[in-house]
Amino acid sequence: MENRKGYHVAVVGATGAVGEKMLSTLERRNFPISKLTLLSSERSAGKKITFKGEEHIVQAAKPESFEGVDVALFSAGGAVSKQLAPEAAKRGAIVIDNTSAFRMDPEVPLVVPEVNDADLHQHKGIIANPNCSTIQMVVALEPIRKAFGLKKVIVSTYQAVSGAGAMAIKEMLDQTQAVLNEEPFTPEILPCGSDKKHYQIAFNAIPQIDKFQENGFTFEEMKMINETKKIMHMPHLQVAATCVRIPVVYGHSESVYIEVEKDGVSVQDIKDVLSGAEGVVLEDKPEEQIYPMAINAAGKLETFVGRIRKDLDNDKGFHMWIVSDNLLKGAAWNSVQIAERLISLGILK
Amino acid sequence: MENRKGYHVAVVGATGAVGEKMLSTLERRNFPISKLTLLSSERSAGKKITFKGEEHIVQAAKPESFEGVDVALFSAGGAVSKQLAPEAAKRGAIVIDNTSAFRMDPEVPLVVPEVNDADLHQHKGIIANPNCSTIQMVVALEPIRKAFGLKKVIVSTYQAVSGAGAMAIKEMLDQTQAVLNEEPFTPEILPCGSDKKHYQIAFNAIPQIDKFQENGFTFEEMKMINETKKIMHMPHLQVAATCVRIPVVYGHSESVYIEVEKDGVSVQDIKDVLSGAEGVVLEDKPEEQIYPMAINAAGKLETFVGRIRKDLDNDKGFHMWIVSDNLLKGAAWNSVQIAERLISLGILK
Numbered sequence: 001m002e003n004r005k006g007y008h009v010a011v012v013g014a015t016g017a018v019g020e021k022m023l024s025t026l027e028r029r030n031f032p033i034s035k036l037t038l039l040s041s042e043r044s045a046g047k048k049i050t051f052k053g054e055e056h057i058v059q060a061a062k063p064e065s066f067e068g069v070d071v072a073l074f075s076a077g078g079a080v081s082k083q084l085a086p087e088a089a090k091r092g093a094i095v096i097d098n099t100s101a102f103r104m105d106p107e108v109p110l111v112v113p114e115v116n117d118a119d120l121h122q123h124k125g126i127i128a129n130p131n132c133s134t135i136q137m138v139v140a141l142e143p144i145r146k147a148f149g150l151k152k153v154i155v156s157t158y159q160a161v162s163g164a165g166a167m168a169i170k171e172m173l174d175q176t177q178a179v180l181n182e183e184p185f186t187p188e189i190l191p192c193g194s195d196k197k198h199y200q201i202a203f204n205a206i207p208q209i210d211k212f213q214e215n216g217f218t219f220e221e222m223k224m225i226n227e228t229k230k231i232m233h234m235p236h237l238q239v240a241a242t243c244v245r246i247p248v249v250y251g252h253s254e255s256v257y258i259e260v261e262k263d264g265v266s267v268q269d270i271k272d273v274l275s276g277a278e279g280v281v282l283e284d285k286p287e288e289q290i291y292p293m294a295i296n297a298a299g300k301l302e303t304f305v306g307r308i309r310k311d312l313d314n315d316k317g318f319h320m321w322i323v324s325d326n327l328l329k330g331a332a333w334n335s336v337q338i339a340e341r342l343i344s345l346g347i348l349k
Numbered sequence: 350m351e352n353r354k355g356y357h358v359a360v361v362g363a364t365g366a367v368g369e370k371m372l373s374t375l376e377r378r379n380f381p382i383s384k385l386t387l388l389s390s391e392r393s394a395g396k397k398i399t400f401k402g403e404e405h406i407v408q409a410a411k412p413e414s415f416e417g418v419d420v421a422l423f424s425a426g427g428a429v430s431k432q433l434a435p436e437a438a439k440r441g442a443i444v445i446d447n448t449s450a451f452r453m454d455p456e457v458p459l460v461v462p463e464v465n466d467a468d469l470h471q472h473k474g475i476i477a478n479p480n481c482s483t484i485q486m487v488v489a490l491e492p493i494r495k496a497f498g499l500k501k502v503i504v505s506t507y508q509a510v511s512g513a514g515a516m517a518i519k520e521m522l523d524q525t526q527a528v529l530n531e532e533p534f535t536p537e538i539l540p541c542g543s544d545k546k547h548y549q550i551a552f553n554a555i556p557q558i559d560k561f562q563e564n565g566f567t568f569e570e571m572k573m574i575n576e577t578k579k580i581m582h583m584p585h586l587q588v589a590a591t592c593v594r595i596p597v598v599y600g601h602s603e604s605v606y607i608e609v610e611k612d613g614v615s616v617q618d619i620k621d622v623l624s625g626a627e628g629v630v631l632e633d634k635p636e637e638q639i640y641p642m643a644i645n646a647a648g649k650l651e652t653f654v655g656r657i658r659k660d661l662d663n664d665k666g667f668h669m670w671i672v673s674d675n676l677l678k679g680a681a682w683n684s685v686q687i688a689e690r691l692i693s694l695g696i697l698k
Contacts, residue, residue, distance in 0.1 A: 152662075156505035156604035158554045158593065173529065180526055197638040204644045205507045205595060205602045207656050207670045212635040216616065216658040225661065238662035242604040242670065244507065246554060247596045253554045255505035255591040255604075267565065286561040289546040295553045307556050309565040312574065313501075313587035321556045321591070 006034030007348065009339075010069045010093065012061050012084065013076030014038040015047055017166040018098055021332035022073050023051055029336055032343075039065050041076065063087035070348065071339050074098060075331065089125025094348060096127050096335045100219075103128040103227060110230050112334060113341045114279040115142040120338070120347055127338055130231060131223040132330025133157050133243065133252050138231050139303040139329070140322045141258065143277035144270060145232065149261025151316070152238040155224065158246045158253035159209060160294060161201060163326050164190060168201075169249055176202040176247065191245055201247055209243040218243055251294030252326040259316045267308050270318060274305055279329070284308055292323035300325055301333050355383030356697065358688075359418045359442065361410050361433065362425030363387035364396055366515040367447060370681035371422050372400055378685055381692075388414055390425065412436035419697065420688050423447060424680065438474025443697060445476050445684045449568075452477040452576060459579050461683060462690045463628040464491040469687070469696055476687055479580060480572040481679025482506050482592065482601050487580050488652040488678070489671045490607065492626035493619060494581060498610025500665070501587040504573065507595045507602035508558060509643060510550060512675050513539060517550075518598055525551040525596065540594055550596055558592040567592055600643030601675040608665045616657050619667060623654055628678070633657055641672035649674055650682045 009026065013019040019040075026033065038049055039061035047058045059065060061080065066072060066088035074081045074088075075098040085095045085102065102108040109119035110128045115138050120127060130138075137155060144150060161168045171189045178185040179202045187198035191208040199206055209220035217225075224241040228234075275282040283292045284306035292304035303324040311317030324330060342348035358375065362368040368389075375382065387398055388410035396407045408414060410429065415421060415437035423430045423437075424447040434444045434451065451457040458468035459477045464487050469476060479487075486504060493499060510517045520538045527534040528551045536547035540557040548555055558569035566574075573590040577583075624631040632641045633655035641653035652673040660666030673679060691697035 154503060154606050156591075158507065158595065176525060177529055180522065180529075191638075195638060199638075199642065200644055203597050204642055205597060206642060207602070207604075207640050208638065212638075215661075216635055216656070217661075240606065240660050240662070240666070240668060242505075242656065242668055244602070244604065246507065248552050248554060253556070253593070255556075255593065257503050257589065257606075286565055289540075289544060289548075289557065289561075291556050293548065293553055293555060295549055307565070307591065311589050312564075312566075313589070317589070319589060319591055 006032035007070040008035040008037070008068055009033050010037040010039055010066060010072040010088070012039045012072060012074045012080065014049060014058050015040050015044040016075060017162055017169070018075040018327055018331045021327045022075065022335060023049065025328065025332045025336045027052055029340065031336060031339065037065065037069060041080070066091045066093050069093040071096065071342070073335050073339070085126050094123065094127065094342060095125060096129055096338050098129040098331055098335055100131065100223060102126050103130060104230065110227060111338055112138050112231055113337045114139050115231055116233065117341050117345065120342060120345060123347070129331065129335045129338065130227045131220070132163055132326040133159060133220070133254065134224050134227040134231070135330050135334050136252060136303045136322055136324035137224070137254055137256060138228055139279050140274065140305045140320070142232065143273045143280065144258065144260065147273045148265045148269070150234070150237060150258060151261050152259040153228065154240045154257040156242045156255045157244055158248070159243060160248040160251050160326050161190065161245065162250050163252065164193065172201050172247060172249070175200060179203060201245060203247060206245040207242065209245055248294045250298035250325055250327060251323055252330060253292070253294055254322040256320050256322055257311070258318050259314065260318070263315065265316070267310050267318070270308050279303055280305055282306065292321055294323055297323045297325050299328070301328055303329055355381040356419040357384040357386070357417055358382050359386040359388055359415060359421040359437070361388045361421060361423045361429065363398060363407050364389050364393040365424060366511055366518070367424040367676055367680045370676045371424065371684060372398065374677065374681045374685045376401055378689065380685060380688065386414065386418060415440045415442050418442040420445065420691070422684050422688070434475050443472065443476065443691060444474060445478055445687050447478040447680055447684055449480065449572060451475050452479060453579065459576060460687055461487050461580055462686045463488050464580055465582065466690050466694065469691060469694060472696070478680065478684045478687065479576045480569070481512055481675040482508060482569070482603065483573050483576040483580070484679050484683050485601060485652045485671055485673035486573070486603055486605060487577055488628050489623065489654045489669070491581065492622045492629065493607065493609065496622045497614045497618070499583070499586060499607060500610055501608040502577065503589045503606040505591045505604045506593055507597070508592060509597040509599050509601055509675050510539065510594060511599050512601065513542065521550050521596060521598070524549060528552060550594060552596060555594045556591065558594055597643045599647035599674055599676060600672055601679060602641070602643055603671040605669050605671055606660070607667050608663065609667070612664070614665070616659050616667070619657050628652055629654055631655065641670055643672055646672045646674050648677070650677055652678055
């Protein structure tokens with residue numbers, strides 16, 4: 001294998017909340033880049049972005065933009081991915097797509113490197129990055145599954161507004177200031193930009209993320225349910241989710257109840273397994289008030305797990321609290337980590 | 350029975366967050382009061398409070414304060430209740446105690462009027478008002494239990510800072526402004542005033558309410574577990590709770606998973622039962638984005654229920670979202686409602 005100096009990397013959606021984090025993560029990880037192509041919609045084309053001290057001009061993405069590209073990180077919405085990801089793949093790029101466009105496509109691997117990096121070998125040009133709230137949960141659950149089996153998962157989320165994009169962050173901060181000043185304001189984005197009604201997020205909790213499906217679950221909830229089964233290769237795993245937006249900027253928190261298969265597992269057994277697990281940081285000392293919190297996870301790459309307790313009625317039941325930066329492990333870092341893994345597994349040569 | 354014009358009511362802790370709401374609820378309900386005695390700690394004694402246009406001076410609470418009192422509403426902390434509630438009862442008052450001091454005492458009824466008002470007949474001078482997060486949950490669960498039986502409850506809470514008192518509200522609002530201004534601040538109260546470490550609540554989620562027990566659950570979580578069993582008269586009900594503080598001022602939200610006993614229950618069956626239930630307002634039209642939210646529940650007396658879905662794996666499993674004003678139904682209103690019920694049941698004559 002030729003030892004390459006670097007790869008031609010394209011970032012699609014470079015000016016968005018996740019795109020920005022992708023660039024800073026590529027910098028932070030010192031990802032081997034020989035050429036960087038920054039792409040966006042027509043609207044954002046022409047903007048200038050500095051990467052490693054060098055100025056780049058963002059170009060409008062089109063099929064030809066991907067000529068010669070080795071890896072294309074997509075995060076510009078599902079419609080852009082559906083149109084341009086196949087074009088990029090056709091031109092020889094490996095696409096790592098952060099949208100939901102291809103996640104449930106049986107031909108497309110849906111990958112969290114700590115869980116199922118072997119699936120990368122099956123790629124046909126496109127690899128999907130899972131939903132933010134799913135990623136951090138499976139990072140914590142996979143080591144438990146490996147050791148003790150996993151039968152059931154019930155999760156309630158406490159999700160940060162950054163998951164709805166840069167404009168949603170601005171809406172929440174402006175709205176919060178308006179509430180503090182007792183000034184009027186009009187919600188325009190949250191809970192879901194493309195849905196009809198918009199509600200106050202400042203000092204509130206909104207039990208809607210993405211639109212509703214016929215079955216009463218939201219798309220976000222169904223993503224957590226379906227993606228978890230696909231990533232963990234457990235079509236029969238019982239998963240239920242309630243997804244809630246709360247006034248936090250960065251960092252999703254999750255209250256998770258699980259049932260393992262094995263008898264007689266202790267809290268210490270779970271802690272032992274998690275404390276050595278890739279990508280997991282155990283923060284669980286209730287006697288010292290140590291547990292994961294969104295403000296501490298913000299800016300970090302790991303998934304933080306704490307508040308691990310055995311259910312008081314079910315010997316196989318456990319409760320825990322899982323927190324991670326939704327824009328990093330939940331999006332940008334998982335994408336860059338997939339790219340790194342493609343290199344270390346010899347898939348990207 | 351003599352038709353009385355009114356009762357001598359004492360409010361202990363009249364200057365606190367809950368005490369204030371007790372007074373406004375007594376006003377709002379036009380509770381029949383012949384004499385009002387406002388009591389507090391030595392520290393707050395001398396303060397003036399206007400009730401129905403009349404000024405009252407708050408007095409330091411002592412055993413003799415309860416001479417001639419018919420109903421005493423206590424909300425000045427567990428230590429005050431432990432000391433003075435028996436003194437009030439000894440003097441013939443019926444105590445309705447909002448602290449946790451007597452809740453699990455087998456001699457003391459723990460009452461949510463919609464659920465177990467018959468227990469009021471067993472009182473021996475003291476009646477306990479349950480924990481805020483417990484009350485709203487059992488209001489929603491009791492009609493379901495009656496119709497379909499109830500086997501299991503798993504709840505994750507999204508609790509407002511007002512549950513930690515007036516100073517906690519101020520801390521959160523000041524802290525939020527400091528974060529927006531990028532100014533420094535020092536957390537001093539939350540998550541729990543009497544615990545060692547204090548954390549930022551602004552734009553954060555803290556998975557600790559009250560202190561930790563040996564078993565890894567917090568006292569708040571154990572309150573939800575134990576009080577639910579006592580109020581519903583179901584010692585063998587399986588209940589698990591994860592209690593979380595979020596940056597909301599008024600209104601606790603709860604993501605609740607339940608399993609009923611009966612086969613073949615539909616979401617519509619649950620809705621039918623709840624829409625006619627005392628104290629419950631069904632807010633559940635996902636197709637119109639109608640679901641309960643803390644900011645809408647604030648200031649209301651009812652418990653709001655929505656997002657009712659059948660579990661995708663368990664035919665007896667249901668998910669729902671329960672919201673209520675933690676200072677009203679969760680504290681002041683439930684206490685005043687108990688007093689009203691004591692009259693309508695002929696217990697308070």
